[in-house]
Amino acid sequence: MGDRMRIVIAVEEFNPSKGYLEYYLARELTKLGHKVYIFTFGCGKDAARTMLNEGFEVINVPYFAVIHGYHLPSFKGIVYILNFNKTEKPNIIHCEPLDSPLSLIFILCARIFKYKIVGSIITQLNLVFSPWGIKKKFLFSISKIIVTHFVKKRSQIVFAKTEELARLISRSYNISLNKFRLIPLGCDPELFKFDLNERVILRNKLGLCESDVVIVYSGKLDCSKRLDLLVKALSPIISKNSRVKLLIIG
Structure with missing residues (x-):
């Protein structure tokens, strides 16, 4: 494939201002000299391509429905993806997550267009970590069927942030631990580097003293997180x- 690869990152939503892992992943891959495309969804009836100042391209494909956070690409969107694969000839498809309808389209085409599939199983249905009910069990069963029959066989690498997460996903989806690679995707050393001056400024803004012990929760604010227990x-x-002190960042 050579040193310079064509890499697609497939995500449900993409907003550079929010600083999610897909943005930093695309930015760093671009810095390494790779050609990077972000595939996500837009509101228009046709696909739209935008080149960002960071040097990678964002491609919004049309969709016709959203089910529990998953976008279902429209017929035009599927055709566009097929034509893109034919003309651009990507080398790697990075799926976030691997079990989304968008990722599934790329995965089903992997053998035809001869690219590699990598990605994470970070289900937007929040099935593994949430309280279980009939609806959740049904949705997880569908997700597991997709992973077992399509994703597991066609993907080369599954990323996990920690060993514990890798073991949990391995048990939940019956994926061999040998397929997992531990990479803390989304951790930007420049963004999260220690800065004493910024620390003091932020503490002053929040009304916190230097001697205060601050416990920070950062994440979704929903019932499944059981913040009441904390x-x-x-x-x-x-x-x-x-x-x-307790600091909650939603």
Whole structure:
């Protein structure tokens, strides 16, 4: 394939201003000299291509429905993807997540266009980590069928941020641990590097003293996260030590 590869990153939504892992992944791959395309969804009836200042291209394909966070590409969108594969001849498709309808289209074409499939199983249905009900079990069953019959056989690498996550996904989807690679995607060393001055400024803005011990939660604010347990557990600690603070970032 040579040193310079053509890499597609397939995601459900893409917004550079939010700083999600897809943005930093595309930016760093571009810096390494690769040709990078972000495939996502737009509101128009036709596909639209935009070149960003960072040097990679964002391609919005049309869709006709959204089910639990998953976009279903329209017929025009599917045709565009097929034509793109034929003309651009990508080398690698990075799927975020591997079990989305968009990723499935790329996966089904892998043998025809001879590209490699990699990605993560970060289901937007939030099935593995949420309380289970009949609806969740049904949706997980569909996701597992897709992974077992299509994704597992055609993907070369499955990324996981930690060993624990790799083992959990391996058990849940019956994927060999040998297929997993541990890479903390989304961690930008420039964005999260330690800066004492910024630390002091931010603490002052939040009304926090230098001696305060701050426990930070960052993530979704929904019932499945059980933040009430965190608040209840910290309550007796905070009542005894006023220097302990809880910071919730949604």
